[in-house]
Amino acid sequence: MTHSTSKKPATSPSSSAAGPLPFELRQSPIQGKGAFATRRIRKGARIIEYTGERITQDEADNRYDDEAMARHHTFLFTLDEKTVIDAAVEGNEARFINHSCDPNCQALIEDDRIFIYALKDISPGEELCYDYAYERVEGMDEESEELYVCRCGAKDCRGTILAPPKPPKPAKPKSSKRARKTKAAAKRSSKRAGSKSKSRKRASR
Numbered sequence: 234m235t236h237s238t239s240k241k242p243a244t245s246p247s248s249s250a251a252g253p254l255p256f257e258l259r260q261s262p263i264q265g266k267g268a269f270a271t272r273r274i275r276k277g278a279r280i281i282e283y284t285g286e287r288i289t290q291d292e293a294d295n296r297y298d299d300e301a302m303a304r305h306h307t308f309l310f311t312l313d314e315k316t317v318i319d320a321a322v323e324g325n326e327a328r329f330i331n332h333s334c335d336p337n338c339q340a341l342i343e344d345d346r347i348f349i350y351a352l353k354d355i356s357p358g359e360e361l362c363y364d365y366a367y368e369r370v371e372g373m374d375e376e377s378e379e380l381y382v383c384r385c386g387a388k389d390c391r392g393t394i395l396a397p398p399k400p401p402k403p404a405k406p407k408s409s410k411r412a413r414k415t416k417a418a419a420k421r422s423s424k425r426a427g428s429k430s431k432s433r434k435r436a437s438r
Contacts, residue, residue, distance in 0.1 A: 254326060255280060256361055263331040263385050267360050274355040283310055283327040283340065283347040285320035293317040310340070310347055311368075318347060332394045333362030335387035366396040 255274050261267025274280060285308065288296070296319070297307045308320035308328040320328035327349055330338065338361050339352050349363065367381060381395045391397060 256326075258326060258329050261331055261360060263333070263360070263362070265331075266329045267362075268326065268330045270355045270357050270359050270361060272357055274351045274361075276351050276353050278351045280338065280349045280351060280361065281325070281327045283318060283320060283325075283349060285310070285318045285324035285328070286322035287312070288317050288319055289315060290317055293319065312342065312345070312347060330361050330363060331385070332365040332383065333360075333385040333387055334364065334383060334390045335385070336363045337361065338363040365394045367394055369395050369398060 255272050255278075256268040256270050258266050259269055261269075290311075293309050297309065308324055310318045310320065312318055318324075330349060337351065337353050337355050337359065338349050340347055340349055340363055349361070352363075355361065362385065378393060378395060381393050383390055383392055383394045
């Protein structure tokens with residue numbers, strides 16, 4: 234299972250990640266090593282590219298067996314439907330940025346590459362985190378979800394690095410035949426009335 238990303242909007246602010254990294258790696262209270270800001274990072278700044286070996290989805294499944302792990306731990310990141318980046322091979326420091334349910338960073342796809350951007354102003358000493366939001370797959374049970382436990386410690390921690398479950402679609406009440414006829418008649422009446430009036434639009438400078 235892999236991280237998810239969003240396409241970077243054309244209007245997103247950014248700054249070059251060239252030069253010394255604005256963070257250092259050290260022990261994290263969340264998990265293992267983490268990335269901690271060494272200077273102020275402004276909201277919208279591009280922090281680092283997520284790099285690694287590019288492999289297929291099938292190769293990723295063959296390389297890592299989620300069910301055989303006591304706790305899910307890989308450096309896989311989905312780029313598109315066909316391509317996955319495995320930062321465990323030829324990866325950089327970006328692979329040590331931990332998950333948080335209250336993130337200060339986000340991962341965005343830009344020109345077929347993945348970059349980590351600051352979601353808000355980040356102070357020196359603050360740990361960099363983004364929401365992994367692993368995709369939930371059909372048929373996952375409680376035992377499977379235990380592999381993706383979250384220890385971020387955020388106030389609103391959802392307890393898992395999996396994406397929040399999608400809310401069920403509300404059921405539409407079945408209307409009676411008489412009600413459907415009344416609704417159709419009202420729609421026809423409204424359409425006739427609307428054709429007689431001129432539409433108005435507020436003027437703007």
